[in-house]
Amino acid sequence: MAGFRPPNSNLEHYKQGSLLRTIAVLNQKGGVGKTTTVVNTAAALAMLGQKVVAVDLDPQAHLTIHLGVDPKQSGPGVYEVLTKSANLAESLVEVRPNLWLLGGNIDLVGAESELVSVVGREIILREALETVEDSYDYIMIDCPPSLGLLTLNALTAAKEAFIPVQPHFLALQGFGTLLQTITLVTRRINPALKVTGILLCMYDKRVILSSEVKADIEQFLAKARETDCPWSGARIIPVHVRRNIKLAEAPSYGKTIFEYEPKCNGAEDYRTVAEYIHSQTGAESERQAEPVVIGEDESVGDVVEKA
Numbered sequence: 001m002a003g004f005r006p007p008n009s010n011l012e013h014y015k016q017g018s019l020l021r022t023i024a025v026l027n028q029k030g031g032v033g034k035t036t037t038v039v040n041t042a043a044a045l046a047m048l049g050q051k052v053v054a055v056d057l058d059p060q061a062h063l064t065i066h067l068g069v070d071p072k073q074s075g076p077g078v079y080e081v082l083t084k085s086a087n088l089a090e091s092l093v094e095v096r097p098n099l100w101l102l103g104g105n106i107d108l109v110g111a112e113s114e115l116v117s118v119v120g121r122e123i124i125l126r127e128a129l130e131t132v133e134d135s136y137d138y139i140m141i142d143c144p145p146s147l148g149l150l151t152l153n154a155l156t157a158a159k160e161a162f163i164p165v166q167p168h169f170l171a172l173q174g175f176g177t178l179l180q181t182i183t184l185v186t187r188r189i190n191p192a193l194k195v196t197g198i199l200l201c202m203y204d205k206r207v208i209l210s211s212e213v214k215a216d217i218e219q220f221l222a223k224a225r226e227t228d229c230p231w232s233g234a235r236i237i238p239v240h241v242r243r244n245i246k247l248a249e250a251p252s253y254g255k256t257i258f259e260y261e262p263k264c265n266g267a268e269d270y271r272t273v274a275e276y277i278h279s280q281t282g283a284e285s286e287r288q289a290e291p292v293v294i295g296e297d298e299s300v301g302d303v304v305e306k307a
């Protein structure tokens with residue numbers, strides 16, 4: 001595994017004994033790489049021997065389809081857990097070695113209105129996931145492109161939020177609303193929630209705009225560093241997922257990138273993202289985290305070599 005060390009210690013909850021990492025992958029902007037990130041990072045973590053649950057909170061059910069499961073025939077999933085008190089452990093389907101899916105389907109569109117009069121409707125997913133938390137190492141939640149009740153359930157259940165960003169024109173439009181929502185959730189429902197990673201997806205370093213957007217985000221995060229806001233410890237994950245056509249092709253075959261084209265750039269990038277994420281867990285649990293600031297322009301190779 002690559003020798004990454006975490007750039008900071010923003011993972012306080014590991015010090016409280018629990019090694020489970022529950023990560024909501026969200027951005028209300030559509031098509032930025034949320035689902036691609038959850039599928040391939042979850043698959044890579046599973047290949048590292050971690051027990052991983054992938055949760056499809058999106059009525060589009062792209063995560064479910066991408067993992068090769070037919071949403072119409074997948075049995076109970078997120079919808080049934082949220083609205084019919086289905087048992088979470090019994091709703092998980094083992095889709096690959098070490099990788100379980102809590103499937104989504106189009107019925108989720110109605111969940112929001114069905115739950116409108118239910119007391120505590122934003123904590124249903126958290127309570128359900130708590131019933132299995134001793135059995136898994138990672139739970140990754142793929143959120144829909146909105147900030148409604150489904151995303152709220154994810155933010156309430158998660159300890160961490162990852163925000164994939166596609167560095168293009170208006171990439172940061174809506175960022176303020178997203179962070180405001182996260183702030184409200186931390187104040188009112190889930191004080192443990194932190195934004196831990198911003199992942200640049202579909203990155204093309206030849207395009208000036210990509211580095212401009214990256215610089216804007218870095219500046220924004222730097223300003224937050226001395227504050228106590230939920231993203232004060234957030235970093236741009238030092239692996240940028242390059243634009244790679246194989247990543248766009250893999251979903252229609254119901255395959256992860258490692259099954260579809262294991263040697264392509266997309267597979268290399270997501271493998272390295274997973275190694276980075278997992279190195280944070282290892283470092284935190286071993287209490288060995290010395291702050292290491294990874295330089296802005298270093299490539300993945302540089303970082304691995306230095307660590």
Ligand SMILES: Nc1ncnc2c1ncn2[C@@H]1O[C@H](COP(=O)(O)OP(=O)(O)OP(=O)(O)O)[C@@H](O)[C@H]1O
Pocket residue numbers: 029030031032033034035036037058062143144145201202203241242243244245247248249251266
């Ligand atoms: N690095 C990449 N290179 C090329 N294509 C990509 C890459 N990442 C994702 N894609 C493609 O871009 C499209 C959007 O990606 P994805 O579905 O992961 O985004 P999303 O944020 O989950 O979208 P939505 O908001 O609709 O849920 C998909 O067709 C996907 O296959």
Ligand SMILES: [Mg+2]
Pocket residue numbers: 034035036058062142143
């Ligand atoms: Mg998606």
